[in-house]
Amino acid sequence: MSSANIRHIVFDIGKVLIHYDPRLPYCRIIPDEAERNWFFANVCTHDWNVEQDRGRSWEEAEDMLIRAHPDREDQIRSFRKCWHEMVPHAYVETVSLMEGLINEGRDVTMLTNFASDTFREAQKLYPFLTLPRGVTVSGDVGLIKPEVAIYRAHAKAFDLDPAATLFIDDSMPNVEGARSAGWHAVHFTDPEKLKVDLACYGIQH
Numbered sequence: 001m002s003s004a005n006i007r008h009i010v011f012d013i014g015k016v017l018i019h020y021d022p023r024l025p026y027c028r029i030i031p032d033e034a035e036r037n038w039f040f041a042n043v044c045t046h047d048w049n050v051e052q053d054r055g056r057s058w059e060e061a062e063d064m065l066i067r068a069h070p071d072r073e074d075q076i077r078s079f080r081k082c083w084h085e086m087v088p089h090a091y092v093e094t095v096s097l098m099e100g101l102i103n104e105g106r107d108v109t110m111l112t113n114f115a116s117d118t119f120r121e122a123q124k125l126y127p128f129l130t131l132p133r134g135v136t137v138s139g140d141v142g143l144i145k146p147e148v149a150i151y152r153a154h155a156k157a158f159d160l161d162p163a164a165t166l167f168i169d170d171s172m173p174n175v176e177g178a179r180s181a182g183w184h185a186v187h188f189t190d191p192e193k194l195k196v197d198l199a200c201y202g203i204q205h
Contacts (some may be wrong), residue, residue, distance in 0.1 A: 004184055006201045008160045011098055011132070012145075012169035013112040016188045018090050018126055022041070025082035029075060032169065043069050044079050052115040055142045083118050084125065093191035095128050101203070102131055110135040111154045111167070113145050113174075134158055146177025163203070166201055168194065 014020040021042065030036040040046075043065055052061055058080045058177050065076045109132050112119065116139035123129045136154040143150035155162055162182035169175050170188045178185035186197040198204070 004166075005164055005203060006113075006166045006184065006203060007027065007164040008109070008158075009101055009203070010154065010160075010165060010167045010178075010183075011108065011110045012167075012171075012174065012188070013110055013114065013122070013129065014087075015170040016085050016091065016168060017094055017098065017110075020087055022079070022086050024088065025078065025085040026075075029078050029082070029162045039072070039075060044076060050113070052118075053113040053138045055116070055139045055145045058115070058117070059060070079113075080118075086105065086120065087122060087125065089185075090126055091191070094188075094194065097191060097194060099128065099131065106166070106203075107160075108132040109154070109158050111145070111150070112136070113138045115139040123147055128140070145171070145174040146180075148177060148181050151178050151181035151183060155183075166198075166203075168197075 011017060022044070023036070026036050026039070030039055048061065048065065052058060062076055062080070066073045069076065087189055110129070112135065113167060114122070114137050116137060119137045119139065129135070134157070136157060138144040138149065138150060141150065141153055143153055145151075151167075155158070155165065165183045167175065167178040167183050168186040168188050169178070170184065172187055175185040177186050184201065186194070
């Protein structure tokens with residue numbers, strides 16, 4: 001068991017509390033798998049989407065791609081237009097864990113790489129995202145995981161003691177970023193492992 005006295009628990013959102021897969025609507029929009037793979041490798045790439053998480057507007061992002069790929073305009077605009085299809089369900093067991101921690105009176109916040117507007121849409125789709133004490137959204141603050149600055153900004157905004165903070169994220173680089181900021185952090189793979197990880201910090205559920 002860890003000797004740390006954890007007083008703050010911070011959840012990531014995508015692939016921890018809700019499912020996220022940008023390819024889901026494109027199985028319909030671009031039925032051909034080879035063409036679809038090309039589109040994500042060359043047009044709506046991961047690096048392009050990350051900049052919306054960092055705060056770039058969708059308008060600017062779309063305009064940039066449409067100038068480069070004018071024949072793909074409808075497919076490019078579908079990324080934002082069909083965003084809700086990319087988050088089709090919650091991870092019920094993880095959400096239940098989080099709600100249980102909140103109900104026990106534990107201090108729970110969220111730290112997420114998310115575009116500002118799609119995060120507000122996600123809160124409407126999944127009201128449990130309003131239950132924690134607060135959230136730092138990368139698109140709101142212009143910082144992004146795994147940059148150490150976003151963890152420090154979150155700790156400052158919510159008055160967290162880094163040494164008493166436990167972070168939960170599905171991305172190992174983000175976990176390492178939190179550790180670099182002086183936080184404790186665990187790599188999320190499934191709810192059962194999370195229960196074990198929490199227990200190792202003396203947090204039984």
